[in-house]
Amino acid sequence: MVNDQIVAREIRDRRVIDAMLKIPRHIFVQEAFAAQAYSDKALPIGEKQTISQPYIVALMTEKLALTGTEKVLEIGTGSGYQTALLATLADRVYSAERIRPLALQARKCLDSLKLFNVQLRINDSEGSPIGWEEEAPFDAIIVTAGAPEVPSILIDQLAPGGRLVIPVGTGTDQQLITITKDENGELQQELSVFCRFVPLIGKQGWQS
Ligand code: SAM
DSSP states (O other), X not given: OIIIIIITTTOOOHHHHHHHHHSOSGGGSOXXXXXXXXXXXXXXXXXXXXXXXXXXXXXXXXXXXXXXXOEEEEEOOTTSHHHHHHHHHSSEEEEEESOHHHHHXXXXXXXXXXXXXXXXXXXXXXXXXXXXXXXXOEEEEEEOSBBSSOOHHHHHTEEEEEEEEEEEESSSOEEEEEEEEOTTSOEEEEEEEEEOOOBOBSTTSBOO
C-alpha cells in the first residue's frame, strides 16, 4: 500500500511514510473488509461513516508538516486510523467524534497500539460547537469530514504558525484546503486535490 499508493503518488515526507508503514490499517476496518484494508479505498466503518482513502490520509497528514512537538486537533475520529498516525507524528492529539460507538471502537484500537497520547471527546449533543475550545490553541488542526466553508471557530483555535487542513465544498464533493496562520495572525490559503468526504455535522457544518 505504502509503495504503490503513497510513495508512487509523490508523498515525500519521510516521517509520514514511516508512520504509515508502522500503523496497521487492517485493525481499524471491520472484519468483513479486512481483505481490502490495504487497497487505496475509503471503506465503510458502520454508522454510515467511512475510514478515509490511504492516499488522502497521507496527503492531509503531509500538509500538516508535523515535526513531533505539536499539539494537534482532529475533528472526526471515525475509525481512529488517522488519529493513530497523528499520535505517532505529533506530541499530543485531541480528537473529537460525534458518534459514540465509533469513538469507543477507535479508543480500543488506539489502546491496542499503546498510543496513549490521544484524548478522545464525544461531541454527540445537539448543537455542540465544532472543535475543542478548552484545549485551544492547537499547532495543527485536521478535519476529516467535508465542510460547507472553513469554520471560523477552528481558525480561532489555531495557534500562530499553525496549519489547518480541511475539505470544503458540497455535502458530497469537496476540495482540500490548507490554511496557514502566521505569527501575526495573517491567513494564507492553498487549494489542492478534489476529494469526497462524509459531511461535517454541526454549527458551521451541515445539518444532520
Ligand atoms: N479520519 C477517519 C478515519 O481515518 O477513519 C475518517 C473519518 S470519517 C470520513 C468522518 C467522521 O467525522 C465521521 O466518523 C463523523 O461521524 C465525524 N464527524 C462529522 N461531523 C463531526 C463533528 N462536528 N464533530 C466530530 N466528528 C464529526
